[in-house]
Amino acid sequence: MTGPVVGEDGLARCPWAAGPGEMRDYHDHEWGRPIVGDAAWFERLSLEAFQSGLSWATILRKRPAFRAAFDAFDPERVAGYDETDVVRLMGDAGIVRNRAKVLAAITNARALVALREAQGADSLERLVREHAPPVAPAPHDTEQQQTTSPESVALSKALKKRGFTFVGPTTMFALMEATGVFDPHLVGCHRRG
Template sequence: MSETGLIDHSDGCPRCWWAGLDPLYVAYHDTEWGVPEYDGRALYEKLILDGFQAGLSWITILRRRDGFRDAFAGFDPERIARFTEDDVARLMADTRIIRNRAKIQGTIAGARAWLRIEDQGPGFSRFLWDFVDGRPIQGKARTRAEIATETPASRAIGKALKAEGFSFCGPTIVHAFMQAVGMVNDHLVGCHRHGPCAELGRPR
């Protein structure tokens, strides 16, 4: 790894340090992380998974993502909102996911909040993207040390999500979420994905 935080791979593509060499992580870095996501259900899924990540590494969640999707009904908020205590007990016994009662209950509460935002407001996607005026913030960091762990935007979004009924949405978790769903392009400038993600964020 270079001093900037870039890793040079055998394919000649410099990548952000956190992707490491794990093929699953590299593929996630190259195809998902930083790509603007506007689908409300996909945004709900990613926010929930980032909440489950709290205290863990993202690769731990990534390796279990298919298990999470199966256990949580494909992250369909309408179905999750109807989960009962029997479902909580089922999930607490499911070794494919992170078995944390507070996070499981938070997922159910978040689904109900998602439905309220969809029914009564601009929709979950618009609710989030309005905090950045509908377009990705383009990061300009050239080194790992320049990447923020939270921002005024992540603090504002976290506060708004909590007010709606979401949990595990502190400013650090929300900033990681914003990076992942392309609300902010935090690929290092020297990373081969910075330019493509910036292009995806340009007004059409």
């Protein structure tokens, strides 16, 4: 078990962000902060699905290529993708070339467009935020950190019911952490609170 780690700059951080670089920048400036807009939510949902089974550092390094390949994660544009686009994406060495995950991104764009048509703008954000835990976790070390919760299980079911795929409870827990649905930082991390 590991608690917050103090970096060379004197700041305590979650252990995965202890050293300088891309992961630290992500930790300090993005992880656990709210996002706004359907494209931002669709991007995070998609990238969390692509990350499944891989390291977040890999996805973060490839994020600019993902953004270019998926039209800046514009849900309407991605919802209109066809087999030609799937072939294009599968040939793009800059992204994770996993056919099931590529198809999931397209399916999820279509599900998001349908959700928005039925419930209005920002409906994905509202749905995710409705599943926020009543009491945010407050882990002191990595041993106490969760990877799922009753809320992430319920969110997974709610999204699947609406046609989304690759939205399992662990992926949804990571999405809620990343988007600031609750504060994911360890107690003692300078970003906590």
